[in-house]
Amino acid sequence: MRHPLRLATAVLLSTVASTAQADAPDSVRREPVRTEPVRPDFGREVRPLLARHCFSCHGPDDEARQGGLRLDERATAVQPAKSGRAAVVPGDAAASELVRRITSTDDDERMPPPSAHRSLTAAERSLLVRWIDGGAEYRPHWAFVPPVPAPLPPVRAADWPRNAIDHFVLATIERERLQPAPEADRRTLVRRVHLDLIGLPPTPEAAQAFVDDPATDAYERLVDRLLASPQYGERWARRWLDLARYADSNGYEKDRERSIWPWRDQVVRALNDDQPFDQFTLEQLAGDLLPSATTEQIVATGFHRNTMRNEEGGIDPLEFRFHAMTDRVATTGTAWLGLSLGCAQCHTHKFDPITQRDYFAVMACLDNADDVDFPLPDAAAAARAAAAAAAKEAALAALPEQFPIAPVWHVAERVVATTNGCGEPTRLDDGSWRFPPPERDDVTYTLAFASQLDSVAQLRLEVLPDPSLPQQGPGHAANGNFVLSDLRVTVAPNAAGAAPQPVAIATARADAEQPGYSLASCLDDEAHGGWAVDIGAGRNAAHTAVFDFAEPVANAPGARFVVTLRQRFGSRHTIGRLRLALGEAPAPGEPTVAARRTACAQAYATWRAEAAATVVPWTVLRPHAVASNLPWLEVQPDDSVRASGDITKSDTYELRCAVPMAGITAVRLEALPDAALPGGGPGLCYYEGPPGDFFLGEFELFADDQKLAFARASASHGHNAFGDQATAALAIDGDLQTGWSVADRPGERHTAVFVLSEPLGNARELRVRMTFGRHYACPLGRFRLAATAQAGGATANALPAAVESALLAHGAAATAASDDPAFRHFLRTSPALAAARQQLPPDARPTPTTTLVLRERSAANPRTTWLRRRGEYLQPVEAIAPGVLETIAPMPAGVPRNRLGLARWIVSPANPLTARVAVNRAWQAFFGHGLVRSLGDFGYQGDPPTHPELLDWLAVEFQRRGWSHKRLHRLIATSATYRQSAVVAAAPRARDPENRWLARGARVRLEAEMVRDSVLHSSGLLSLRMGGPGVRPPQPAGVTEVGFGKPTWQASDGEDRYRRSLYTFHKRTTPFALLQTFDAPSGEACVVRREASTTPLQALTLLNDVLVVDASRALGALLAGARGGDQERLQLAFVRCLSRPADDDEATTLLAFVAAQRARLLAGELDAAAIAGPGDGDRREVAVWALLARVLFNLDEFVFRR
DSSP: OOOOOOOGGGHHHHHHHGGGTSOOOTTOOOOOOOOOOSSOOIIIIIHHHHHHHTHHHHSSOTTTOOTTOOOSSHHHHTSBOTTSSBSOOTTOGGGOHHHHHHTOOOTTTOSSOGGGOOOOOHHHHHHHHHHHHTTOOOOOOGGGSOOOOOOOOOOSOTTSOSSHHHHHHHHHHHHTTOOOOOBOOHHHHHHHHHHHHHSSOOOHHHHHHHHHOOOTTHHHHHHHHHHTSHHHHHHHHHHHHHHHTOOSBOOTTTOOBOOOHHHHHHHHHHHHTTOOHHHHHHHHHHGGGSTTOOHHHHHHGGGGGOSOOOOOTTOOHHHHHHHHHHHHHHHHIIIIIOOOGGGGSSSSOSSSSOOHHHHHHHHHHHHSEEEEEEEOOOHHHHHHHHHHHHHHHHHHHTGGGGOOOOOEEEEOOSOEEEESSSOOOEEOTTSOEEOOOOSSSSEEEEEEEEOOOSEEEEEEEEEOOOTTSGGGOSBSSTTSOOOBOEEEEEEEOSSTTOOOEEOOEEEEEESOOBTTBOGGGGGSOOSSOOBOOOOSTTTTSOEEEEEEEEEEEESOTTOEEEEEEEEOOOTTOOBSEEEEEEEEOOOSSOOOHHHHHHHHHHHHHHHHHHHHTTOOOOEEEOEEEEEESSSEEEEOTTSOEEEESOOOSSEEEEEEEEOOSSSOOEEEEEEOOOTTSGGGOSBOOOSSSOTTOOOEEEEEEEETTEEOOEEEEEESOOBOSSSSOOOGGGGGSSOTTSOBOBTTOTTSOEEEEEEESSOOOSOSEEEEEEEEOSSSOOOBSEEEEEEEOOTTOOOOOOOOHHHHHHHHHHTTOOOOOTTOHHHHHHHHHOGGGHHHHTTSOOOOOOOOOEEEEEEEOOTTSOOOEEEEGGGOTTOEEEEEOOOOOTTTOOOOTTOOSSHHHHHHHHTSTTOSSHHHHHHHHHHHHHHSSOSSSOTTOOSTTSOOOSSHHHHHHHHHHHHHTTSOHHHHHHHHHTSTTTTBOSOOOHHHHHHSTTOTTOOSOOOEEOOHHHHHHHHHHHHTOOBOOOOSSOBOOOOOTTSGGGSTTOOOOOOOOGGGGGBOGGGBOOOSSSOOHHHHHTTOOOSSSOOSSOOOOOOHHHHHHHHHOHHHHHHHHHHHHHHHTSSSOHHHHHHHHHHHHHSSOOOHHHHHHHHHHHHHHHHHHHTTSSOHHHHHOSOSSOHHHHHHHHHHHHHHHTSHHHHEEO
8 A cells, every 4th residue: 555645734733743664763772672691791792781881980081080990892801909908799699899889778879870860770780780790701892803704594485585685674574573574676676776876766767667677687687787877876975075064165154165086986987887885985085196196086086085175264264274184084984984983083082992192093094195186187178278378479469560650759858747736747868747645635737748750749758667666656556556546638830929729639549548537527517536557567668649630730939838647536546646748640641561560679679678777687596505494395397485284363484595705785585386286376275365376574684694774665566465465575664564475476486576685795505594473373485586686786676587687698789589588578568569469369367176185295395293181282292103093993004194195994893893884885875774883982881783694794795896886786786685675564653663674675765865856857957967166056046155255056058957966966054954954964064874854845846846846837837738638647746756657536636637737727726837937838738748847856756765
């Protein structure tokens, strides 16, 4: 008999009512009626009792032990305690102090003491008495003894077993005087095995094909097809991701996105390839340490990069790294050993034979690795980028043919410059004017001068950098910016009494415009806005604006021009240095290519002469000694220094170099990019601030340990992620809170030049000390030092190193050759070519996909692991060498004591736990509970196995069959035990309500991902595209907005809306709503088994969630368009959702429901368009069947597999 159908009118009760049909929860512990043996079994009865009630005070923990009594070992338990009496006198319970104390009526004597609130029952006291009278035998804990395969037990129903599993199960069933359930019908079986092996229900066609297959091995062939399906790896990877605490975000408060999905895809591939579990273990823990490690093996180490990362400002990054390490130790213990290793962090384990020293020895194996972002090789992307770069270089070489023929510019001479009471401007030798810092918010500059030209067509305004300005200008704002609010031009003819007339400006253009601050806005008479140049890279450089007059000013010789510049943005946003020029229009006619090339060569010659004057020769300083407070510094072959390892919020580098020359006037610091650094460098910042940033708080120079004074400092670029300024000058002001940073331009080379107050005299050694840090860790990751003896020192420039070298090699004399780095740089940066460059192919610099991995540290820089008192980060006690749990199994001979050695120990034949834990977890996936129900605890506190001989046989067989998960899963799925029906009579269910003896099939609530995927699969929406970054399916609005920064959830388009749930972007602080409703974990901790709650919210979700609405509409449209009448459509709906047809009672009930909904729609009681959504066809009929789909999705049979 099937369970009665639960309809949508009672959906809020359906999931609650389903608990009455499900197996009793694991928390209920009902022991079957059994005949007590004369001597209790120590391993299965006595030790668990002692562990629960006694070991916390009388167990392995030396610090917690009371009265010097230890009961977990026989040798100490039978020795006289401090009272002079032995706790256990074998064979004589009456003489045993233990019995006297547990039976005492005196509260001061009785054990456990009343304060423990763990009094023994009469049955438990009796058990201990009988154990002692029987000789007080101690045996090793069953899980700590290597498994040995038992012979197949004899059974009475010899024709029932299909493989060895069934012999062990049937022997227990018969011993418990039960009978196996009959085999499930084919439709139940095909749905069950599809869900268990690939996590998806069968298609109607697949289900029917199996039902119709007459072959005797039809079921076995079905199992083999599913094991070979690509969806197999996805289903089983999801379970491994729970153990690995997988998520696509970092966790903690800020919970930013991370890229670790390549590891998730690697797990899917490994499982589909049936990678042996021992090899899988080696790669997950230490793939990078394998000989000639492949990309796949390196990516596999992402297992332990799933730890959370705290990016809050002000934290100690090393403290939170320690927290990550404790998580890694605990997760390793749970995932592979089935032990609660985390209990030994603060003290020796109170129950299991794990000392605190053991705990930190395991940590030491894992601790000597750095967390790195690994760029995935992509040959195709690299080839595309190379081809695009070649195309761009070819187009760049043709730019001289497009060089504009500029007017002849004449710098304004004999200018009279004034301000509206803001100080006197200064005229410089190049015809430019430097204006003082503003003293008010509304500032006006007026520049008047006479023209000697016959005809003036244009005005050019150049804003220029200057060392006296913030970040070299060209403005007075803290970042060197300005805002020109208005520009007006008037001209007065060269005639007595002639009144000035406004000059109309037709068009204007600039080589740089800040978004929202265009040049045109300084001509619009509006009070707000204006021209600004904060474009990020290139802001602090010379910029040019050209204004075309509507009509040339003719007969201009002697005419007096007045240019008025108004700047009313405030906050010191005024121009610091400028130059004006008037231009004559070129002769009529289209310039020739030769003329354009000539113009380009002339402009290049001018630029090169100016650029060559800014470069000086530098001599690289190769350090002969490097040191730091913690980061590891290594001198590279190119004389640069690379930093790696742990960093703090206050790091200091010291470097010693020989003095290469006499009379040093300046020292240059090059901050260099490096693909191995966060964000490509040049800094090591990886949290809170921009990746790749650094903050140099102080730069100090010593000659023979005598500190030198600096006159000034400059930088090629500066930007502060938190604050106003970040200039090189602030790195020599004696204030660690200010300094140099390049936060907005990671992955680039930047330079800072520090000029000495006076040339260096005789000295043998230079010592450089750099101090980094702020409220987060941010030292330099790669850098190089150089010195110059150039008279007057030098000023930092933004020229690439190759351009500097070319200018130094040939000075200003070189011609415009296409292979000249300086000429190519000119073509890339000349303002005159800005319009032409917009037509070039875009940059195709590949942005490699990265994933989080582990990388073993250099042998020269091992990380010290400390045993910490009470497990507290701030209480290191002694350095600990790498090791393993020797009480469980010895370290194999010849293996290194590192992550790889730990992994080899975990899968060594001598380790009694790993294979047992793996097969037990697989068993739980098929039957809802493990042979050991405490999946994550095989220790003294854990549950004993219900079928110990079967567990050991499976563990040995798993190893014998090459640690193959697919072979193990096939063995389980093809057993008669697995194929039993879950529907049994009341009497046998009452005899074994928890199905501990496996006399019936399991009835298991689908995992969250299976619920969602089943909805999509049944409706025909599911996309089976595999792999790639996490996608964002639709979910209710507002879910993610409660997280830090109120991030929005932009739903994916196309098939990404309906991918398998494995690929749903998983944000730790705001998990995907539907999955969380059905008990999916957050990814914050290792989860060995999910809870299975039953709540009204689940029913509401399967009615109203946006994805369920989409799916119901899709299934409704499919059913409305199907052939036949209501009966045929109803049966199709049932087969799609439940893999079986409806029986007569169900069909009658649901057909009545369909008729009722159709009538409501016809009457206008329900809105067909709102229910059916947009689309073709009869929307009313689609709505009818969409309503039925939502009913079927709400059946407990849909969310349970039986």
